[in-house]
Amino acid sequence: MEFFLDRTIKKLGDGQVIKTHTGEAIFKLNSYENNPIVRAQDIGLVWCENSRLKTGAVFNGGAEIFQDKVILTPRCHQRYRKSSFFDEKLGINRDYFENYISEIWFLVSEDGIHFTRFHNMVIRGDGTEHQDFTYGIEDIRIIKHNQKYLLLGCGKIKPPFKSKNADRIAIYSTNDFINITYHGIVKYFDSRNAISFPEPVNNRDYILLRFHPNIHLSHLEVGIDQLLNPSKYIELWERIYKLRNQSLLLKAGCYLHEKEKIGPGTQLIKTNKGWLFIYHAVGEIDNDICKVYGLKRKIQRGYSICAALLDLNDPRKILCRTKYPIYIPSEPYELYGNDRYPVDVPAVVFPVGALIRKDKLLLYAGAGDKYIILLSCSLDNLVSYLWKYCKNLYER
Secondary structure (H helix, E strand, O other): OOOHHHHHHHHOOOOEEEEOOOOOEEEEOEEOOOOOOEOHHHHOOEEEEOOEEEEOEEEEEEEEEEOOEEEEEEEEEOOOEEEEEEEOOOOEEEEEEEOOOOEEEEEEEOOOOOOEEEEEEEEEOOOOOOOOOOOOEEEEEEEEEOOEEEEEEEEEOOOOOOOOOOEEEEEEEEOOOOOEEEEEEOOOOOOEEEEEOOOOEOOEEEEEEEEOOEEEEEEEOOOOHHHHOHHHHHHHHHHHHHOHHHOEEEOOOOOHHHOOEEEEOOOOEEOOOOEEEEEEEEEEEOHHHHHHOOOOOOEEEEEEEEEEEEOOOOOOOEEEEOOOOOEOOOOOOOOOOOOOOOOOOOOOEEEEEEEEEOOEEEEEEEEOOOEEEEEEEEHHHHHHHHHHHOEOOOOO
16 A cells, blocks of 8 residues: 555655765755745634734644654744844844744644644643743654654743743653653753654663754663653753763864854664764855855855764764755745745754655755755665765864
8 A cells, every 4th residue: 555655755856966166075955846845824823913914933843654644743933023133243133033932733744745733732831731941842853762752842941032041851752642741851951952862772872962052962871761750860961961071972163054053953863874863053154055056145144954974883983974064045935035935034944853764864844944844865865975975074
């Protein structure tokens, strides 16, 4: 029996290696021809203000296959107001939002492209369900661990955009995406984009963390129970933070497009060459890279998608790391917006969910902090590119 998702896979691109005018080889993910695949108006995130129809935002959704359907867990916003400020540290104008409390809406699709609400399931971070954090829940990754699905997100303990030290790892789990168990937050330190490994590696459970601006790899001393009972193991979480200088995995600043910060992206993917690790970077995207995407000038500050391979038996060993992004913002809904596709934050592509189906990588990413897009490639093509062009290119 052929499932709808398998029909979609036949339509998706396999990625390609493109040579720049200087002879450098860049891997480029394919963008689905009808992106963005989810917009706020598609799922009812609209309201009227001063007799004008306003649209919200749906983006940064974790992804997993459940009962031969694709589940997404994007963060959703509505009834917010947009403003801007001058970031003295970066020397640029940046956007921020008022009345900005995010929720996680569960979506489902048979073909991986057309999504609807899944049983109207919502995770709220506004204080109605618990008081650990009350300013929103963001960017939940779905990690299948045995028969359980771990849902790891960012709980905001202070208002977004206005506060430092506001991000906490928020932990949920489920067996069916209907009955959701909340396990609490890791209270001791500020961190977002936490991703645990889907299985133990040499009897160790590892977790990827972002201690600004770098990516760290730590192990959970008592295994997955450390995630499921975070308040019980406060001292062990404190130890992870205190030893963070020893857990550095990938350092920001090695490349221009990573000069501001980097962070974990999607759940890890096990391949025969290593653990495929998709991550995001923030920095300046130069002309040579932009030309590959048909852009006429560089992106002064943009989010991009990057990749690495970690050793199967010891993920602290980096086998390969991309020197160039495997995808950058290049369409209006990713870049600076237009009348048809306004954006909330310019020049953003943000990977959160990934699926493997018949050797095809389906990558679900946020775009412009407003939409969800679908990117794809052959898993073998990407791994082969990493192995051929990206070995020993990193600096610890």
